[in-house]
Amino acid sequence: MSDSSKLSTRRETLIKIAGAVTAANLAQPLLSQSDAEHVHKAAAASTALGGVYKPKLFTPHEFKTLQVLSEIIIPGASKGNTAEFVDYLSANNKELAAIFTGGLQWLDMTMQKRVDAKFIDAKNAQQTELLDLIAYRRNAQDHPELAPGIRFFTWARRMAVDGYYTSAAGIKEIGFKGNGASAKFEVKQELYDQVLRKAGFA
């Protein structure tokens, strides 16, 4: 089944639900379990549709910098559209916008001073050298001038982690198996055995 046909069947189910509401003129359509299962499965297939993303807030350079940074923080972040996620929220939130535009600017200026290049134009080793400094809060003690970078990196990491692990790619990678619909809940005996054995109960 192609992606578009999955989406269209999902749409049909949703239309069916909406239709039930109108028909009864009361808001209590009960989905059957198989309908629920279908909606759950269809929802799984509904990832963002393709096309080139146009940043809402960031300049193309800022956006590119954020993409590169996110990819270093969480390898694979681009598959989770994490930069898009940050851009979307920053466009709607002045505080986040200030944190990210300011932070990206700081990253460029600091890299410029260190190696006479913008962050994305620096060599990979030069990038990680700077990130190794700002990725740890303790470094602010010896290098007070790094404090703004450390503060920014904390935000960049937090949102790269959120953006990635809430994406379809991240959820798959972390191994989340739920959000389905099944007739029965069961746990395999070997899982029980393993846990009890490791905790010394068996």
Place this chain on the structure above:
Amino acid sequence: MSQVARSQPVYDVVIIGSGAGGGTTTKVLADLGVSVALLEAGPMLNPAKDFKEHKWPHDYPHRGAEEDGGRYFGRGKGFGFFAATEGDWQLEGEPYTVAPGSQFRWFRSRVVGGRTNHYGRISLRFADYDLKSYSRDGIGTDWPISYEDISPYYDKAEAFIGVTGSKEGFRSAPDGIFQKCPPPRAHELLIQKASQKVGVPCIPARLAVITQKTNGRPACHYCGECGRGCVTASNYSSSQVQVFPAMKTGRVTLITNAMARELLVDDQGKVKAVSYIDQTTRTERQVKCRSVVVAASACETARLLMNSKSSKYPNGIGNGSGQLGRNLVDSTGFSLGAHIPALEGLPRYDSDGMGGGHVYMPWWLWDKKTDFPRGYHIEVGGGYGMPGIGSFSGIANRVEGYGESLKKTIYEGYGTNVGLAGRGEMVPNEGTFCELDPSVVDKYGIPVLRFHYKWTDYELKQVEHMEQTFTEILEAMGGRITKPATPVATEKKISVGGEIIHEVGVARMGDDPKTSYLNKYGQSHEVKNLFVADGASFVSNPDKNPTLTICALAWRTAEYLAEELKKRNV
């Protein structure tokens, strides 16, 4: 401007509030042939459209952080973007105040079904001794009813809404009409073993979730997201399970966006109509009635009754006793979590199950001596929950760094923590009550509540006992508890009043009209056609989450009211 149409119908009963109490009353009265008008302050609920049960974070560009990213700045919907709350700790234009020196949080939900759309669905019967605590230890007040009075209504409520559980023959957790509880998750089996090792019983959960087809509702499909609302109505919400089906009888008129302002009385002092503000037009309207059932949620009920002042009732309708607003109690709350090495490296599995723990620990020391008077039960958490905003913030912030090593730490840490939460009984005290704030009104001009709240040593000692017990259980399974660097005072460890959202007791029942607001049927001592059918009627707040008891008592009140209507007594 009052708009009373001359031809306006007079309803046998006007019910105010469509949550557990109002929903149950509506269902029972409609089944008994009584015509009712049901007033709900919030809008209509459309589960198929409103519930986000099967949604993924990436179905939304903000992933659940809300459109304005508010989640990152401590704002946003209570219990998160995906929850079926339609309410919050603060409502725009509808403030409440807290007296200096007190702390109180009040969660209000304005929508058909109220808080039952999202609540935890833990459904525990009170024990026989819970209703007669004063007789046992001389503290607090006995209920005017016994377990034998309420037990048949627990049966009815459980059979109708559907509750999981197992027969245990345990005095503090009386058995009921149970559906089969699904097996424990892997970490829950471990908690069960550890708990039993330290002498704390741990039994299958009692949740208002159906695991077999019940009254046309399909069985649970185990997606673990009851808090988002259930499109198949496989858990209890008063909206889907009681109000909507009752409307099909043709005897229920649902009036939404109707914020009750005042009960209006006739020359004899009986309620003749309910005045409400139509939220959509901000105009006052009235609905006439032969009797009224107030079930607006305990404190909102007290507020409405206090605001119903007249020459006959200068302190609020039926409040000659001055009991309105007194005896406010929430549950105590305390949680402790730990990292469990035995859960590391476990093959991933679908741990969704029902929305909530599949096991729990009922109070086990009811016949033992403790240095605090009342008990608590323990709820469990853990498993591989759906990743969301903030799921891994704690671990990322702790280990810092970046790259593959950060990803590895996150992967390995996922699902390896468990949490225990205690919910205990608070004894009513003089310093805890609500009253009308003399100088603040809401956006409808209705005077608001001011809260006074105080925990006493009874609750603080109980919470210390929780911490000690939870530590023993977590350590018995090899858990590593993250403890704060410096000791925290018990006053800071216990939940803030109201935070557990079990606030009840502000119009309590009793045999003596001088010390209680309602009689044992939930009927006003002074105003014969005025009834209360929510947690306001509670005399005490045992360590049993209140909703099931609200349903059972509302059922009893509704049957009594139908009988009284038939006899023309109200």
